[in-house]
Amino acid sequence: MDKDIQRIIKQALKEDIPSIDVSSEYLFTNELSQGDFIAKEDGIISGISICKAVFLEVDSTTEFAIIKNDGDKVRKGDIIATVKGSTKSILIAERVGLNFLQRMSGIASMTRKFVDQTKGYKTEILDTRKTTPLLRVLEKKAVVDGGGINHRMNLSDMVMLKDNHLKATKNIIDAVSKVRENVGELVKIEVEVENLSQLKDAINSDCDIIMLDNMSNQMMKEAVKINQQKKILEASGNMTIERIKSVCKTGVDYISVGAITHSYKSLDISLKF
Numbered sequence: 001m002d003k004d005i006q007r008i009i010k011q012a013l014k015e016d017i018p019s020i021d022v023s024s025e026y027l028f029t030n031e032l033s034q035g036d037f038i039a040k041e042d043g044i045i046s047g048i049s050i051c052k053a054v055f056l057e058v059d060s061t062t063e064f065a066i067i068k069n070d071g072d073k074v075r076k077g078d079i080i081a082t083v084k085g086s087t088k089s090i091l092i093a094e095r096v097g098l099n100f101l102q103r104m105s106g107i108a109s110m111t112r113k114f115v116d117q118t119k120g121y122k123t124e125i126l127d128t129r130k131t132t133p134l135l136r137v138l139e140k141k142a143v144v145d146g147g148g149i150n151h152r153m154n155l156s157d158m159v160m161l162k163d164n165h166l167k168a169t170k171n172i173i174d175a176v177s178k179v180r181e182n183v184g185e186l187v188k189i190e191v192e193v194e195n196l197s198q199l200k201d202a203i204n205s206d207c208d209i210i211m212l213d214n215m216s217n218q219m220m221k222e223a224v225k226i227n228q229q230k231k232i233l234e235a236s237g238n239m240t241i242e243r244i245k246s247v248c249k250t251g252v253d254y255i256s257v258g259a260i261t262h263s264y265k266s267l268d269i270s271l272k273f
Contacts, residue, residue: 001053004137009054012096024091034084037101038270039074042063044112046070047104048081048146050138054097059089071108071145080269094271104142105267106217111146111260121248123255126151126234130258140259151256159189160211166191172240176205190234199223203230211256213237217246223253 037051045068052064052268062085068074080101083090114125127143127150129136140150152158159179161172167174176189183189190209191202196219202210203226210227212220214237227233235247247255 001049002137005050005053008138009050009057009096009100012099012180013054013057013093016096017092021088021092024088028088028091031087032085033087033090034082035090035271035273036082037080037098037269037271039076039080042078043072043074043105043109043262043267044146045072045080045101045105045267046108046142047101047138049155050103050104051097054083054100055085055090055093057105058154059086060092061085062089070141073146078200083271086190090271098269098271100138102266102269103264104138104145106264107139107142107261109267110148110264111143111148114244114255114257114260117241118248121245123248123252124149125260126254126256127261128256128258129154130262132261143260146260148257148260150255157190158187159183160192161190161207162192163213170208172201173205174222176202176207180206184236191249193256195219196226198224199219199226203227208232209234211236212252217250220247220250220252223242230269 048066048068048070052066055062055064062083065082068078068080075079097207111125118125127140127147127148131139140153143150163177166172166175172191176191179189188208190212191205191207192211193199193202194213199210209232212223212232215223220235224233233252234256234257235252239255239257244255
């Protein structure tokens, strides 16, 4: 497993159990229990492998059998996984494991709802960097499990010249040229534009992707026409699930949605002995 994820799991367990579990420590000795992880609502599973890793980190002798894999659909009442082992160990791992599983499944479920709206169109759903600090690797994995695509993972992955970058420079063409001289051809450059005049400048620059920020559907449609497939076009801003189909119809290549990682609802999942 990825070292960053292992570190997150260890820190989460340390946060929840700084010394001992005073509820279970003096109640159980060598007792064994088994339980089922049950979906209490419909959704998409993500984080089941992370949940399993939590239980094995607490006690490597725990038997954890995955029934529903990451990316699988579940219906209310479905058994997602089973666990068997030391009662004390299961109780210690339960909350941390469920916290990862419920939240990641919530992101995957919300992402799938957005992705379903793009069926029949070329447009694909991207995530953003609007993630929980230190949990980005998990939240972006959940987006992929839901059928979405990861945008840049961090500020080092690719260049994105947003409004504040451009306000501090002469113009789009010069800004892109200056950055390109330093990052070379292997690093992609994206430029945010708010109107058609900026769009035309971006098209004439050496950028790879143009973000159409908070544009109306009509303006985006015009932008696609002006672009003539010269650059990749990404729509962003106020992308609600009700709006996705209409944005797809404009012909943009991608729609980035911050809500899938900052406004999701955790999927209701329980562990029952």
